[in-house]
Amino acid sequence: MTAATPSAPATPPNTLLLLVRHGETPTTGKVLPGLAPGLHLSERGRVQAERVAERLAGLHIDGLYSSPLERARETAEPAAACTGLTLHEDAGLLECDFGEWTGAALADLAALPQWQTVQQTPSAFRFPDGESFAQMQARMVGTLEALRTAHAGGVVVCFSHADPIKAAVAHALGTHLDLFQRIVIGPGSVSAISYSEGQAPAVLMVNSTLEPLIGLRAS
Secondary structure, eight states, X not given: OOOOOOOXXXXXXXXXXXXXXXXXXXXXXXXXXXXXXOOOOOHHHHHHHHHHHHHTTTOOOOEEEEOSSHHHHHHHHHHHHHHOOOEEEOGGGOOOOOGGGTTOBHHHHTTSXXXXXXXXXXXXOBOTXXXXXXXXXXXXXXXXXXXXXXXXTXXXXXXXXXXXXXXXXXXXXXXXXXXXXXXXXXXXXXXXXXXXXXXXXXXXXXXXXXXXXXXXXXX
């Protein structure tokens, strides 16, 4: 009798993190809102939030997390309604703390000499009385690491902001923080990072606004 060939150990499923930037607000592209409360989605932003929920159809989602700011929560609410999942706030997904620059017009900031540092060597910049880009990246990456560990093998959707998502994608790509401004993360877009045990993270999607997301789970 031939001995049965031992089966190979099962490969643990990858953990998929979907990073969603909040939808448009009345000030998108005009000011740095930062951590200031009271900023809500525009009508276009609400449409973008509904579109994100539609794109999640068919995915078995294990966790929904949002920055506590209104614009992020409002973007997440249609997804929570469609999935029936509880939406959890996580301060690690917050926007960068722009300190004294909070609420400033981008046109005015672009005229400052410090703006060149923000764009060209952000790793060396700290916002006056606020957060540095390096601190923001460490916070965001640490938060995503905790969420992927808590939901190992599952799908987690995180609603956040442009700069934290850009920094997380740059980290996953192994790209220096000084180059993270080259990554574009538009309102209502989805970026996807897959984690497999013992391997480097895989960036599956960046700044996507169109296709259904169910196909990512087979990756």
